[in-house]
Amino acid sequence: METCMEISEKEPDIMANTTLQALVKDVYGNSTLSPAVTTPIYPPEFYALNSVTNFLNTFYIWVIFAVGFPGNVLSVVVIIRMSRQRLATSFLYVAVLSIVDNLAIILKIIFNQSHQKKFPIDETGCQFLTFFGLTCPAFANWILIIISAERLTAVAFPMKVGLIWSLKKATGIMVGVFLFLALIHSHIFATVTHYESYTCTVKGAYHQYLIPFWYFTSATIYSFIPAVSIIIFSTLIVLLLRRYSKQRRRISVGEPAQTEAQRQERQITIMLVILAVVFVILTIPRCVYVILQLNMCPDERDYMCVERKKFFDSITTQLADTNHAINFYLYFLSGRKFREEFMKLFRCGRVPYMEVTNGSTQVSEIPVAESGM
Template sequence: MLTVQRRNNRLQGVLVLLGLHENREYSPSLMKEAGNLATVITISRMRHFGSFVMYVALLAIADNLAISVKILFYQLLLHEVAIGAAGCRALQFFGSVLVSYCNWVLVLMAIERLVAVRYPFRIHFQSCLSGRKTACIVIVVGIIISLLCLPILWASEYDPTGVKCHVKNTPLLQTISWISSTIYFFIPFTILAVCNFLVAREIRLSFRLRNSFRSVHNFMVGRRSSDVPIQKQIMIMLFTATFMFILLNFPICLFLVFHTHWVATIGTASYDWKYFVQQIAYLLSDSNHAFNFYLYFLSARKFRAHFTHMIVTCERRHKCSKCADERYQLRRLQGT
C-alpha cells in the first residue's frame, strides 16, 4: 500500500510540474492564442486575399474557438457548475467538431498546395472563383464533420453527484471513439501524407528538369547549385509538418480507441497511470493547434514579411508617439 501511495504521489508531482494537474489547457493556450491572434491581425491588414490566405485565417479562427470551448468546458466542471445534460452534450459536440475541423482545414491547405504545384497554370485561371469556391468547400466540410459527430448528442450524459460529463460505456461509445479517431486523425493524416509526398515529388522533378535545362544551355553552375537549399527547405517543411501531425495527434487517437478496455478503479495505481496517459495525450493534441501558427504561417515568406512589417510599423508609431509626448512636455516646461 505504501509503494502504491508513493507511486501515486510521484505521478501527481509529475502532473503538477508539467502543468497538467487541473490546468492542462493553460499550458499551450497562451502560445496558441498569441500566434492565432497575430495571424488574424496580419491577414486583416493584407490587401489581397487568395484561397490559401483564407484557409490560414480560418485555421487560426477555428483553433481559437476550439481552445476557448475546451477551456470553458473544463473550467465549468472544475468549479462544479451545474451545466446539465444539455450543456455537456453541446460543449462536447462543438469541441469535437472544432478540433476535427482544424485538421481538415490543414487537409484543404495540403490539397491546395498540391494543385498549385501540379497544375500551376490552372490555379491562375480559377483565381476569380477562388473565394466562392473556398467558402463552399469549407462549409460542406463543416457540415459533414458535424453530421459525423452527431452521435455524441445521444451518448453524452451529466452526472450531478460528481459534477462531471461522461459517455455511457456501451457499443455506441466504441462507435463514437472510432468515428472521432477516423475523422480527427486517420483520414486527415492519410491525405496529408499523400499530398505532401506528391508535392515533394513534384518539386524534386521540377528542380531536376530545371537543372538539366540549364546544363544543356550552359548556364552558370553557381546558379544551379543555389536551388539546392531552397529544395531542402521545402522538403524539410513538408516532412516536419507531417511528422508533427503524427506526434501530436496519434497518442490521443490510441487513447480514445483503447481507453474503454483499460478498466481502472479510482484510487489505484492503474487509475493514476491512466489519468497520466490521458493528460499527456490531450496536452499533445492541444499543442497541435499552437504549432499550426509556426508551421503554416511563419514558414511562408509572404506571411512572414507582412508580419514583420506590421511589427516594425507598430514599433515606429510607438516611438513617434513617445517622442511627440516628450516634445510636448518640453514645450510646456519652456513656456512656464
C-alpha cells in the same frame, strides 16, 4: 475536450478504487491493524503519476491559451494584411484555421473549468459544449487536409490551380466539411447528459453499445483520417517538388515575373508542408494510444496500470491540443513574407537608411521590399 470514452473511463477507475477499499476493509477487519485504515497505501510512483496527470489536466490548457490565442489572432491580422494585394485560397484557409483554433482553445477552457466545477452546467450546456468541443478541433484538422490537397494541386498542376481551387469552391468545400463533421457529432444532443460526479458524460442507456462505436468514430475523424491524409499529400508534394524543381527553373529562365510567382508559390507550399508535418508528429502519439488503449489494463483492479493509462491518455491529448497553439510560430519561422508582414505591424512599413550627398549625410526612407511568403 475529452471524448465520451475518455469521460466514461473515470467510472471503471472509481469502481476499481472502491473495490480495493472494500478488500482492504475485509482484510484489515480481521487483523491487528487499526480499524481506521480504510484505503490501501499506494507506492510513490502512483502519487507521482497522479500529481502529474492532474497538473496536466488542470493547467496545461492555460499554457496552450497563453501561447496559442494571441498567436492565432496575430495570424489573422497578418493574413488580412497580406491578402490586400491578392486574396489567395491559401490565405483564406490559414485565416479560417486560426479562427477555428482559437474557438477550439476557448471551448477546451470552458470544458476544463466546468470539469473543475468552477461554474455550474446543465444537460443542454453539456450537449452544446460537447458538440462544438469535438466538432471545432476536428474541423481544424480537416482544414489541414484541405490545405494539403490544395498545395498538392498547386505543385502538380500550377497552371490550373486557380480554376480547380477558386475562392468560391474553397469556401464551399469548407462549409461542406463542417456540415459533414456536424452531422457525425449530431447524436450528442440525444446521448450526452450531465452527471454531478463526472460533469458531461454519456447517458447510461447508451453506455453498452454507443461508447465503443463513438470512441473510434471520433478518434478516426479527429486524428486517423487527418494524419494519414496529410502524410500521403505531404509525401507527394515533396516528391513532386524535387522532381519538377530543375525543370521549372529551366522553363522560367528569362521570365522574371513567372520566376517570382513560382518562388512565392514554393514558399507557401514549404510553409504549409511544415505545418502539416508538425501536426502529424504531435498527433501520432494520440493515434497510437487510441489503438492500444482497449488492450491496456484488462484488470481494472491493477491501480498502477490504470494510473499509467490515465497519464498516457492525458499527455497524448495535450500534445494533440498543442496543434491549436503553434501554427503562428511555424508561419513566422518558415514564411519569409509572413515574417516581413508581421514586422511591418511594428514599424509602419518603412526602414531608414543613410545616404551621403555632397559631403553631407541624410537619413531617408525606402519601402520594405515585397517578397514571397
